[in-house]
Amino acid sequence: MTEHYTQLTSAEIASIWTSYMNDSMSKCVLGYFLKTVEDEEIKAVVQYTYDLSATHIEKLTTIFQEEQIPTPTGFTYDNDVNLNASCLFTDPFMLTYLNHMAKLGLFGYSGFVSMSARDDIRAFYREGLTETSELFERSSKVLLSKGLFIRAPYIAYPTKTDYIDSKRYLSGLSPFSKQRPLNAVEISHLFMNIQTNIIGSKLAQSFAQISPREDIQKWMLRGGDISKKHIQIFTNILVKNDIQAPASSDIAITDSTTPPFSDKLTMFHMSFMSAAGTGNYATAAAASQRSDLLLNYERLSLEIAQFAKDGADIMISNEWLEQPPGTLDKDKLTNKKELNN
Known part of the structure; x- marks a missing residue:
């Protein structure tokens, strides 16, 4: 039985393009972190995150090649990072940064999963969601163990359930x-x-x-x-x-x-x-x-x-802003056709 080929949708192209750009940036940042981090527990979290980005780039590159879509330029070690630069960030900052980026990743991957229809793309983002959840878990544990985890404010436990009984509940601007x-x-x-x-x-x-x-x-x-x-x-x-x-x-x-x-x-x-x-x-x-x-x-x-x-x-x-994939410009195509004629 011949396997049916399904082309990527615009949402899936947007997802893999965005992911490649973000992961290529992250790989550069994390590679520098690995050269400057001193704490071994924090270094283990940095290494885990770096490995995720490197693996994602490999998988995404394969998808681009198989679909015959140009791979984004993104960011590279040759052009965008100096691994020999002196330390710019403290270890606690690096760990907090990774924890924060994990939160952003959870939001991003959940959105990419919901926008994807093709099995392989959904599988990639489901796996990414699991990996990012693990990153949040690991970084949170180290933050907690070092007394660096910042908890949200505490409030008193409610003693009963209730319903809003006045439209004034929604107000907040009146000086009176x-x-x-x-x-x-x-x-x-x-x-x-x-x-x-x-x-x-x-x-x-x-x-x-x-x-x-x-x-x-x-x-x-x-x-x-x-x-x-x-x-x-x-x-x-x-x-x-x-x-x-x-x-x-x-x-x-x-x-x-x-x-x-x-x-x-x-x-x-x-x-x-x-x-x-x-x-x-x-x-x-x-x-x-x-x-x-x-x-x-x-x-x-x-x-x-x-x-x-x-x-x-x-x-x-400065020609630094890479353009996302888009639809064909029909006006340009029309003008080109007229010039050729």
Whole structure:
């Protein structure tokens, strides 16, 4: 019986292209981590993550070749990483970074699974989801064992179930009425977005201090300032509700100015983080029931979007922004046909 060939859908092409770009970036970052990490327990987690990225790249390359689709350029050791650069990140930062990237990976892979129809693509992303879950487990265990795991705020256990009995529950903007206390769902998203911005601010600071270009330094520092501003806004909301916002002083970078990564890679990385942040804010806005929280997430998302747009402009002007696969431009085809005639 002849096996039926099924072409990849646009969603599947988008998934494997995005995965290749992210994994090629991760392999460069993790290869550098392996050269500079000192703690053996943390090194084991870095090695596990590096091996995942390397394996993913091999599998994705095979898919591209079998489908006769050009393999993305992505990022390479030859062009985008200096493995001999001095240490830029502390071990606790590396571990926290891996834990955070595992969270982003869980969101990403679950979406890729749900968008895929072909058996082999679904199998690849189901396996990726399992591997990323294991990465989160391993990194969390080491964070906990070293006292570095930052827990979400505690609240008193509820004593009964209840129903919302007033539309005032949804309000939060009126200066004439007292805001209701935050609920657990809203607290969890505020906490998560504080943690995300802490990582983002440190990355922006590190990338600014290693870039030789003034325009990139300014853009990175601006990104760090935006993250710090958002951290303060979310922290103030928690504090007003008598909830202490957790933070870690161990998430740090060194004073090294030797670039371990190309500007192309650091710009892509910050753009990736910006996209993830916008997605987090959209999820938080949808889950939050107080109108002031919704308004905050919407206006802060616009600020991130403008920052990301300015970053994309820098990347385009330097020919660093790789174009995703797309549909054929019919106008160009028509013009080409007319010229040939």
